[in-house]
Amino acid sequence: MRDLNIQPLSNADLEWADAVFVGGMRVQMPSMHEVIARAKKMGRRTVVGGPAPSTAPEEFDNADVVFQGEAEGRIDALVSAIESQGQQRVSDSDNRPDVSLAPVPRYDLLELRHYASMSIQYSRGCPFHCEFCDVIELFGQVPRVKSSQQLMAELAALHDIGYRGTIFFVDDNFIGNRRMVKQFLPELTQWQRERGYPFELYTEASVNLAGDESLVAAMVEAGFSSVFLGIESPSADALREAGKKQNLKMDLGEVVDRLTRVGLEVMGGFIVGFDSDTAEVFEAQRTFLSRTPIPLAMVGMLTALPGTQLSRRLEREGRLRTQSTGDQFGRPNFEPSMNERTLLNGYANLMRDLYTADSYYDRCEAYLDRATAPLGRRRIEVRDLLTVLRTSLKVGLIGSGRKRYWRLLVRAFRRTPRFVPWAIVKGIMGEHMIQYTLRDVLPRLERAIEDLTDRTPSPANLAIAPDPLTAH
Ligand code: B12
Ligand code: SF4
Known part of the structure; x- marks a missing residue:
């Protein structure tokens, strides 16, 4: 199994397989198509399923088997589609499995x-x-x-x-x-x-x-x-x-x-x-x-x-x-x-x-001013603590909201030290959201606004999801 959110896919990952199963959401379709193409080139039978092909199977005509819907209780149908020749579609029967x-x-x-x-x-x-x-x-x-x-x-x-x-x-x-x-x-x-x-x-x-x-x-x-x-x-x-x-x-x-x-x-x-x-x-x-x-x-x-x-x-x-x-x-x-x-x-x-x-x-x-204090029931692992400390130092030293971050920490500590881990995590998430908005979201929206001069939207500037x- 490979999760392409966290690691690349090597040829060795595909070579040993009889069939390659690909799943994902619409936002991941380019990557799904790329995997299907690579696997087919290596002569592997390809199977696609999950939310993207479930609602738009016709967009996966490059896969050998397109599986729609939930898999429980339908594995036999899936296996027989894989074993059959040519392109197969295992359609959603609308029978919701247990x-x-x-x-x-x-x-x-x-x-x-x-x-x-x-x-x-x-x-x-x-x-x-x-x-x-x-x-x-x-x-x-x-x-x-x-x-x-x-x-x-x-x-x-x-x-x-x-x-x-x-x-x-x-x-x-x-x-x-x-x-x-x-x-x-x-x-x-x-x-x-x-x-x-x-x-x-x-x-x-x-x-x-x-x-x-x-x-x-x-x-x-x-x-x-x-x-x-x-x-x-x-x-x-x-x-x-x-x-x-x-x-x-x-x-x-x-x-x-x-x-x-x-x-x-x-x-x-x-x-x-x-x-x-x-x-x-x-x-x-x-x-x-x-x-x-x-x-x-x-x-x-x-x-x-x-x-x-x-x-x-x-x-x-x-x-x-x-x-x-x-x-x-x-x-x-x-x-x-x-x-x-x-x-x-x-x-x-x-x-x-x-x-x-x-x-x-x-x-x-x-x-923080309204919330009930967390129960603080979970033991904090050393591994968590090190990651949190390392990242929070970054947020507190070079983050764009560093002054506000320290202010939140002090305020959290004053309410109860049990709020401190919450405040550190919020600092880390906040810095991510602030940077993501500045570096990714706004430039993409600006490009879309520029695209408005064209009559037809360019595919790269169409939103989904x-x-x-x-x-x-
Ligand atoms: C958890 C979740 C997330 C997590 C994912 C964490 C992780 N790494 O796993 C987080 C919060 C990160 C996330 C993010 C996003 N998500 Co999301 N997410 C979900 C959620 C709530 C549950 C998915 C899940 O784990 N289900 C449990 C498994 C067991 O069920 P399943 O996926 O349906 O799989 C079954 C079948 O589909 C089938 N199946 C699945 N894969 C395959 C593959 C093969 C080969 C086969 C045969 C069968 C098969 O078998 C399974 C068992 O029956 C769904 C909603 C939902 N209820 O599905 C939305 C959902 C999948 N997400 C969605 C969206 C839009 C997104 C984002 C694009 C949102 C955004 N704009 O940022 C991002 C994309 C992130 C990225 N770039 O990768 C949409 C997808 C719509 C679509 N048609 O593509 C959904 C359906 C929610 C919605 N309607 O808005 N998401
Ligand atoms: S958007 Fe509406 S119908 Fe869909 S899951 Fe949420 S509450 Fe239910």
């Missing part, structure tokens, strides 16, 4: 030192119906959960190979099936308690989480310290248009405040570029974020992913320009209703403002 058929992942194949976090999945599917979402197209609207024993076996597998640290529960919506998750959380708490809380957990959920106090308390008790919420927009019109009804039922600032106060840090996903958005939306997003304690705000431009209700509507309206390519910081892949220059400029300015050192650290301080994390 997730408890999933075997325990081979975490032992990973080189742990390359990862800051591990992934585990408890459920698939989400009961909501947001127009731009491809998660419900991929996994359906009836959340399916694993059994507690199965999840404990997965946690134990990570524990047994010596992993300690953060785990991302990569569910589409962790609280999609509230009844089941409420049964599962006490068992998770017990497992964590018996082992001295080896794992700090985070996940994704819909905003109605904040309305269920006992559920939030059970999550905190089990070791969850943050949650990604798809807040999307302070504009009620935009939320209505997106079919995001759950966000209209509660005051979104209040949602963040409540979760923060009880110990769940909110990472927020936001979207601009809905049809009902006007040029005022940028200021509205800025104001919302300046009042809300969300250090990590991920703002994306609306994108029509293949297979979504949004892309079907835009196609009907004759506004779909092309399939999204994978780059988030370019021109939208559909004719926006706002003037495109206003949209791109407004988005670029919003990103610039959100990730100046001052506004980032203001949000961190707002969080809602923020990963905007899928809520």
Whole structure:
């Protein structure tokens, strides 16, 4: 197994194989195509699967076998397609498999030192119906959960190979099936308690989480310290248009405040570029974020992913320009209703403002002032400590927000020393976001704005992909 996010692919990796399996998201398509081409050149049979080919199989005609959808219970069909001659497509039957058929992942194949976090999945599917979402197209609207024993076996597998640290529960919506998750959380708490809380957990959920106090308390008790919420927009019109009804039922600032106060840090996903958005939306997003304690705000431009209700509507309206390519910081892949220059400029300015050192650290301080102190249950490993110290010295000595970083550390220490590790991590993440915005995001958006003089967008400047994390 090779994870191309962290290591290159050598010919030796391909030579021994009977067949080469490639998986990925749309943003990774160029790399997926490159691997397929290399493997084919070496005479290997190629198989492609995962989110990108699941929603747009026709874009993988170069692979020998295109596998759509979830793999559990469908391995026989996959094997027979591999063994058959010529090009094969294993189509998604729309029968959602029982997730408890999933075997325990081979975490032992990973080189742990390359990862800051591990992934585990408890459920698939989400009961909501947001127009731009491809998660419900991929996994359906009836959340399916694993059994507690199965999840404990997965946690134990990570524990047994010596992993300690953060785990991302990569569910589409962790609280999609509230009844089941409420049964599962006490068992998770017990497992964590018996082992001295080896794992700090985070996940994704819909905003109605904040309305269920006992559920939030059970999550905190089990070791969850943050949650990604798809807040999307302070504009009620935009939320209505997106079919995001759950966000209209509660005051979104209040949602963040409540979760923060009880110990769940909110990472927020936001979207601009809905049809009902006007040029005022940028200021509205800025104001919302300046009042809300969300250090990590991920703002994306609306994108029509293949297979979504949004892309079907835009196609009907004759506004779909092309399939999204994978780059988030370019021109939208559909004719926006706002003037495109206003949209791109407004988005670029919003990103610039959100990730100046001052506004980032203001949000961190707002969080610190409201948050419940972390329980500090997890033992800090020497390896973690060295990495954190080395990096934090860099942030504190040459980082662009170094003064604010030290100020945050002192403020954290005064509230309680248990906040200090949090402040160090926020400093490291902040420096990354600030530099990434300056060096990557803004130049790409500027190129897209320059491209507006052309009538047809150049493929390199077309945006795709809602923020990963905007899928809520
Ligand atoms: C975890 C996650 C991340 C993590 C990844 C961490 C890691 N290194 O693993 C992080 C946060 C880094 C991330 C980032 C991004 N993500 Co992401 N992410 C997810 C998430 C929540 C879970 C993925 C997962 O692990 N699933 C668990 C596994 C078991 O399920 P699975 O992947 O579906 O695999 C099953 C089948 O697809 C199939 N299968 C999968 N691969 C293969 C391969 C073969 C050969 C075969 C036969 C079968 C097969 O079998 C599996 C078992 O049934 C999904 C949402 C979701 N629910 O899938 C989004 C999702 C995959 N991400 C998405 C996006 C857009 C992104 C970003 C581009 C966002 C951005 N704008 O920055 C970035 C890209 C980062 C990069 N450059 O690589 C989209 C992809 C949309 C698309 N159609 O391509 C998704 C679907 C969410 C969404 N709708 O917005 N992401
Ligand atoms: S965006 Fe989030 S809440 Fe909406 S349907 Fe998709 S997964 Fe569910």
